Amino acid sequence: MYAILCHPGHNRVYFEESKNFVLNELSIAAGRMSVKIQNIRLQNIAGIQYLIFEADEDLTAQDLKLLSQLSFIFALFKYDTHFFIPIELSAFGYVDQNISKILKYTGKTNEIFTRLLINIAVFSSDFSMTDTLKLLDPIAGKGTTLFEGLVCNYDVYGIEIGEKVVTEAYNFLKKFLEKEKYKHTVKLEKISGKNRLFTAHRYNITISKTKDAVKSKECREFEIISGNSFYANQLYKKNYFNFIVGDLPYGIQHSSVTNEKQSQFTRNPKELLISCLPVWKDLLIKNGIIVLSWNTFVLSRKELVKIFEDNGFDVFSGENYVFEHRVDQAINRDIIAAKKK
Ligand SMILES: C[S@@+](CC[C@H](N)C(=O)[O-])C[C@H]1O[C@@H](n2cnc3c(N)ncnc32)[C@H](O)[C@@H]1O
Numbered sequence: 001m002y003a004i005l006c007h008p009g010h011n012r013v014y015f016e017e018s019k020n021f022v023l024n025e026l027s028i029a030a031g032r033m034s035v036k037i038q039n040i041r042l043q044n045i046a047g048i049q050y051l052i053f054e055a056d057e058d059l060t061a062q063d064l065k066l067l068s069q070l071s072f073i074f075a076l077f078k079y080d081t082h083f084f085i086p087i088e089l090s091a092f093g094y095v096d097q098n099i100s101k102i103l104k105y106t107g108k109t110n111e112i113f114t115r116l117l118i119n120i121a122v123f124s125s126d127f128s129m130t131d132t133l134k135l136l137d138p139i140a141g142k143g144t145t146l147f148e149g150l151v152c153n154y155d156v157y158g159i160e161i162g163e164k165v166v167t168e169a170y171n172f173l174k175k176f177l178e179k180e181k182y183k184h185t186v187k188l189e190k191i192s193g194k195n196r197l198f199t200a201h202r203y204n205i206t207i208s209k210t211k212d213a214v215k216s217k218e219c220r221e222f223e224i225i226s227g228n229s230f231y232a233n234q235l236y237k238k239n240y241f242n243f244i245v246g247d248l249p250y251g252i253q254h255s256s257v258t259n260e261k262q263s264q265f266t267r268n269p270k271e272l273l274i275s276c277l278p279v280w281k282d283l284l285i286k287n288g289i290i291v292l293s294w295n296t297f298v299l300s301r302k303e304l305v306k307i308f309e310d311n312g313f314d315v316f317s318g319e320n321y322v323f324e325h326r327v328d329q330a331i332n333r334d335i336i337a338a339k340k341k
Contacts, residue, residue: 002059002087003043003079004051006072007112017325022051022072025116027320029070029123033063052079061090066129068092069122069152071115093151094220095207096180100147103172107141109247113293114144116323118152120337121243121291124316136236137246138229138280139272143169145245146222150207154243155221157236159229163201166226170203173222183208191227193234200227200235229272233279241283244290248272251298252330270299270307277311284340291337296324304336313338 006022019042030037030053040053059067067073068090077084100111118135127133133154137145140158142165149156160166177184187204204223208214225235248269284290290313294304301324305315316337323335 001052001054001079002037003045003077003084004053004067004070004073005075005077006049006051007074017323018072019049021116021323021325022070024320024322025070025072025119025123026051026053028120029066032123032129033066034060035063050079059087062129065090065092066123069115069119071112071119094153094209095147095150095176095182097151099151099173099176100144102176103142103168105142109141109144109293111144111148114148114245114247115152117245117247117291117293117335118145118148118154118243120321120335121245121289122152124291124337124339125242125289126287127242133242134240135243135245136232136241136280136283138232138244138276139246139248140169140224141165141247143173143224145247146224147173149245150220150222153220156223157221157241158224159227159232159235160224161226161228163226166201166203166224169224170205173205177205177207183211183214191225191235193231198228198231198234200225200231202235229276230279232276233282236283238282239285242285242288244280244284244288244292246292248292248294250295250331252295268298269294270303273304273307277307281311281313281340286340288340289337290340291335293323293333293335295330296332296334297330301334301336308336308338312341314341 023040023042026040036056037053043050043052067076069092076087076089078087135149135154135156137158140146140160143158146156146158184205184207189202191200191202202223202225206219206221208219213219227235249267249272251268308315321337325333327333
């Protein structure tokens with residue numbers, strides 16, 4: 001038997017619901033483990049709650065790597081009714097795991113929740129974990145998904161309509177890489193659409209840990225484009241991404257954000273999805289996975305599922321895909337996960 005101690009910071013606001021998050025995330029991850037695990041459950045031991053599971057055999061190095069990626073994991077033990085044996089988690093993080101915790105701003109998606117979104121996508125997919133996997137956040141904000149994706153060793157790409165936000169995300173990462181002494185090269189580019197329909201700015205950083213990694217091309221890509229996601233198919237090739245992950249606009253104006261340019265389109269998730277989902281789908285490779293969170297107060301799950309199905313996606317359903325939770329008075333958040341047919 002194994003016991004996982006969950007991160008104490010995981011469940012401040014939606015404490016009760018987050019118990020199900022950890023059960024569901026591990027249950028989805030179980031489908032990708034080499035050892036069969038079962039009887040996943042929460043159990044109180046000496047006043048502390050643990051996530052317990054049984055495994056047919058000892059966990060492999062590959063399984064430990066996968067468990068180390070879980071959004072909530074704090075410590076892992078081999079567990080018998082009489083003793084706990086600590087198991088070292090895999091050294092994890094292409095860049096320091098704290099990268100996405102540093103920036104604080106209104107409208108930021110919680111970084112642990114963001115890791116959960118990424119993991120639902122990755123663990124629901126059939127892609128080999130050893131391939132170079134590409135992740136797009138088409139509504140990237142100041143880049144939490146991109147930073148978390150980079151930590152998980154994916155090539156990450158983002159599109160965000162707010163120009164200032166994009167330069168802030170880019171400048172933040174550049175400074176971070178300089179301070180942490182990563183090798184990196186920067187490419188900046190202005191892009192114009194056909195017939196000058198739109199303009200966008202591409203900020204690309206190729207990152208490697210050492211000089212040797214540069215030579216052997218063991219690099220990661222970070223890219224963020226300031227532009228409208230509606231034109232995503234003029235910014236990226238078709239069938240390019242394994243995953244699309246993002247936190248949709250909540251359909252409310254954040255009280256401290258005074259951005260006159262923020263149109264109804266950028267705030268209303270339904271309008272945004274109806275316009276953009278067909279475009280985003282083209283960018284996903286076959287069997288690619290999309291995972292989005294949204295506010296059910298402005299768009300019901302039923303309506304959202306219909307939009308996805310009408311656009312040629314199979315929506316994941318079943319007890320492991322229940323993540324609805326109350327964030328505050330104006331936001332009741334849920335997660336949708338779907339596979340491109
Ligand atoms: C909930 S926020 C995402 C926050 C992000 N996960 C973070 O932690 O910084 C949704 C974002 O979608 C952006 N957005 C809305 N409509 C867009 C569009 N058409 N194209 C690109 N970005 C858009 C908004 O400007 C906003 O930053």
